[in-house]
Amino acid sequence: MDEQERILVKTLQQPAWSLIDGPSFEFAETTLRRKFGYSDERIAALKMDDRFDDQGSYINKETT
Numbered sequence: 116m117d118e119q120e121r122i123l124v125k126t127l128q129q130p131a132w133s134l135i136d137g138p139s140f141e142f143a144e145t146t147l148r149r150k151f152g153y154s155d156e157r158i159a160a161l162k163m164d165d166r167f168d169d170q171g172s173y174i175n176k177e178t179t
Contacts, residue, residue, distance in 0.1 A: 119146075120147070120151055122137060122138065122143075123138060123143040123146055123147050123151075124143075124147070126138055126139075126140060126143035127140065127143050127144060127158065127161040127162055128161055128162075144158060
């Protein structure tokens with residue numbers, strides 16, 4: 116996974132990244148589909164990653 120793809124994936128998993136000078140959520144999703152060939156199912160899985168809350172903050176499942 117190259118640096119651009121890593122940042123785009125992080126943006127989908129943690130939407131708050133777009134607020135700190137990262138790519139927009141829509142740009143990340145579109146680029147992952149078009150440039151990296153991500154399927155609808157893979158995009159949905161990234162968005163549903165339950166390790167993060169609605170604000171994009173990491174949730175440590177072992178301690179909660």
